[in-house]
Amino acid sequence: MRSFTYERATDAVAAARAVAQRPGAKFLAGGTNLLDLMKLEIETPTHLVDVQDLGFDTIEKTGDGGLRIGALVTNTDLAADARVRRDYGVLSRAILAGASGQLRNKASTAGNLLQRTRCPYFYDTNMACNKRKPGDGCAAIGGYSRQLGVIGVSSSCIATFPGDMAVAMRVLDAVVETVDAGGQRRSIPIADFHRLWGDHPEQDTTLRPGELITAVVLPKPLGGRHFYEKVRDRASYAYALVSVAAVIQRDGSGRVAFGGVAPKPWRVEAAEALLPQGAEAVTARAFQGATPTKDNAFKLPLATRALAAVLAQAGTPAQKKG
Amino acid sequence: MSDTAEFALSRRGVLAGSAASAVAAAAPAGAAPQRLPSSATPTMPVRLTVNGESRELALDPRTTLLDALREHLHLTGTKKGCDHGQCGACTVIVEGRRINSCLSLALQHDGDAITTIEGLGTPDKLHPMQAAFVKHDGYQCGYCTPGQICSAVAVLDEIKRDVPSHVQGDLTAKARFSNMELRERMSGNICRCGAYSNIAEAVAEVAGERA
Numbered sequence: 426m427r428s429f430t431y432e433r434a435t436d437a438v439a440a441a442r443a444v445a446q447r448p449g450a451k452f453l454a455g456g457t458n459l460l461d462l463m464k465l466e467i468e469t470p471t472h473l474v475d476v477q478d479l480g481f482d483t484i485e486k487t488g489d490g491g492l493r494i495g496a497l498v499t500n501t502d503l504a505a506d507a508r509v510r511r512d513y514g515v516l517s518r519a520i521l522a523g524a525s526g527q528l529r530n531k532a533s534t535a536g537n538l539l540q541r542t543r544c545p546y547f548y549d550t551n552m553a554c555n556k557r558k559p560g561d562g563c564a565a566i567g568g569y570s571r572q573l574g575v576i577g578v579s580s581s582c583i584a585t586f587p588g589d590m591a592v593a594m595r596v597l598d599a600v601v602e603t604v605d606a607g608g609q610r611r612s613i614p615i616a617d618f619h620r621l622w623g624d625h626p627e628q629d630t631t632l633r634p635g636e637l638i639t640a641v642v643l644p645k646p647l648g649g650r651h652f653y654e655k656v657r658d659r660a661s662y663a664y665a666l667v668s669v670a671a672v673i674q675r676d677g678s679g680r681v682a683f684g685g686v687a688p689k690p691w692r693v694e695a696a697e698a699l700l701p702q703g704a705e706a707v708t709a710r711a712f713q714g715a716t717p718t719k720d721n722a723f724k725l726p727l728a729t730r731a732l733a734a735v736l737a738q739a740g741t742p743a744q745k746k747g
Numbered sequence: 748m749s750d751t752a753e754f755a756l757s758r759r760g761v762l763a764g765s766a767a768s769a770v771a772a773a774a775p776a777g778a779a780p781q782r783l784p785s786s787a788t789p790t791m792p793v794r795l796t797v798n799g800e801s802r803e804l805a806l807d808p809r810t811t812l813l814d815a816l817r818e819h820l821h822l823t824g825t826k827k828g829c830d831h832g833q834c835g836a837c838t839v840i841v842e843g844r845r846i847n848s849c850l851s852l853a854l855q856h857d858g859d860a861i862t863t864i865e866g867l868g869t870p871d872k873l874h875p876m877q878a879a880f881v882k883h884d885g886y887q888c889g890y891c892t893p894g895q896i897c898s899a900v901a902v903l904d905e906i907k908r909d910v911p912s913h914v915q916g917d918l919t920a921k922a923r924f925s926n927m928e929l930r931e932r933m934s935g936n937i938c939r940c941g942a943y944s945n946i947a948e949a950v951a952e953v954a955g956e957r958a
């Protein structure tokens with residue numbers, strides 16, 4: 426690990442300023458992803474601003490019947506919250522499908538959104554990676570790409586966003602709240618938070634330098650039945666090959682987003698409108714224009730089957746008809 | 748052990764000794780000591796309460812909680828397996844929650860109370876989970892065992908506190924112990940010897956259930 430200096434921030438704007446003013450500075454929350462990457466020298470911050478004392482660790486009701494989740498609420502506490510379990514089951518389910526008990530106890534809400542890809546070529550510093558080193562090339566393209574992206578990828582990067590929590594938040598239309606070094610606050614819809622790689626895969630999100638996440642807001646509950654179907658290589662403690670977050674209403678309408686397939690949680694509203702017609706209609710539309718490799722083409726039928734499994738559990742009209 | 752104490756060598760002692768002699772053999776006489784990159788980083792103070800005892804350290808900021816426990820406080824019960832949060836051998840209980848001590852800086856835990864395997868029980872007075880692991884042979888080589896035991900103790904507490912799990916059918920129902928629940932909740936602790944079935948029996952006994 427490269428050496429760095431460390432401070433504990435006591436004020437959010439001061440923390441944002443400390444990171445904005447110092448090239449190489451980074452925020453530190455739970456550290457479960459950042460520390461791992463620092464050990465491998467994939468991340469080499471020169472200064473860490475530990476934000477754990479900023480107090481963003483509560484879940485509160487909002488004026489319009491939603492929930493404001495503090496950026497530092499742990500994954501365990503968020504998944505265990507009685508309101509989340511009752512009204513936003515897809516979110517509890519997604520979080521519980523990810524990582525291990527130990528990691529969820531330390532990992533934060535904001536940190537989960539900011540976790541970096543698990544592309545093996547990003548992790549192997551002997552390999553070319555545009556995300557790790559802009560302009561370096563991409564060894565994943567033409568390499569072993571079984572886990573990698575099938576849609577929304579670019580000619581410079583085919584990595585996926587690896588998380589589960591954000592996929593559920595995308596279905597719920599969550600909003601990310603931030604503050605910057607000037608004290609300016611911003612609300613970013615989760616749909617606009619993660620970037621498609623394009624020519625700049627080194628930029629995972631639309632956050633500006635020094636911009637600090639303070640909370641994630643969930644709009645008022647959607648009702649319906651909530652599902653998070655995750656398909657992975659082992660029964661627990663593995664990243665998704667494909668995951669489906671869904672909220673399905675009694676009449677068969679609903680919302681659906683896919684994880685493990687793209688640089689961001691993949692939700693296509695025009696595809697959701699086809700939910701009453703069944704899984705195949707939805708995924709045909711959601712994955713229109715997909716560019717899978719021969720290694721990961723299986724993700725397309727897998728997404729259809731995972732969604733079909735959800736719809737079968739939901740017992741929607743389309744399924745009953747079939 | 749007492750009659751052989753004179754000859755007793757710990758594995759750690761042998762490894763440390765042989766590493767030192769290897770360095771000695773490799774270094775030409777009179778060579779300047781190698782400058783370590785850590786010398787550039789000033790240490791920072793950190794206070795931890797470890798197994799009920801207040802400990803003060805001055806650490807390079809890079810020091811993980813795991814290394815602080817093992818290398819600085821010499822509590823070597825906590826093990827370094829993968830050092831990347833994948834195996835669970837480094838599991839300790841911090842402020843009542845189990846975490847991977849390898850993925851935390853010691854500085855993040857200034858003021859925290861930490862329980863390691865040494866704090867759960869002693870050879871003369873085993874924690875019930877330790878006793879159950881012995882009774883059910885919940886290990887083979889034993890390397891993952893301290894992490895397994897710390898994790899298992901925390902898992903039973905998590906169920907008591909109604910922390911839900913991935914395999915729970917009804918999210919709004921209260922968390923309950925079962926073999927499936929245990930397997931899911933312990934998935935962050937890998938045992939390469941494959942002692943899982945005996946580990947499950949040991950934990951089930953402490954939980955008061957059948958595995």
